[in-house]
Amino acid sequence: DAKTTQPNSMESNEEEPVHLPCNHSTISGTDYIHWYRQLPSQGPEYVIHGLTSNVNNRMASLAIAEDRKSSTLILHRATLRDAAVYYCILRGPHGSSNTGKLIFGQGTTLQVKP
């Protein structure tokens, strides 16, 4: 399975944008990039996913490099409730050997300062 590399921790100020990077240099052409986050004392929750094009939803934006070897999760205005561990995960296409399995790395712990 292709691996991802994320910084262990990042800090942000409240109301400012946050860019969370993820490197995945061994990504295959059919791997989807997923982002999940884990708030304190909770299980992880889905944030966003993409394949090649940049994606936006109500929680965040996902910017994917043209060569797909890296991606960036963008929180446009960080709030205190965004303090969490953010996981960048690759998943193969449906029907591949790792269908349905999400393998979590260490993630990035985001601190948001008031």
Added chain:
Amino acid sequence: DVKVTQSSRYLVKRTGEKVFLECVQDMDHENMFWYRQDPGLGLRLIYFSYDVKMKEKGDIPEGYSVSREKKERFSLILESASTNQTSMYLCASSLCTAQLCGYTFGSGTRLTVV
């Protein structure tokens, strides 16, 4: 609200006891998973199941077994609990399309083995 419910939030068991951790989902999801989460090690996959009565080993299955007799219920069994199985246990279910595997996690069971 869709839910994954874990039967206990906190559990204390003695070494050598047989321990059952129960997980129920109400979303009719095919896939169910058991992870454990430890400081510095992240989330590690123990077992997963793609269908009733089917199970597959994850990355750390030793010392554990699972049961999936009904689609909505996935049980994790510690045959003889040991202190190194003290951990946070997270259950999840998912529905996968070609693009997205949407995971829903339970709130976790913090198991202490004394």
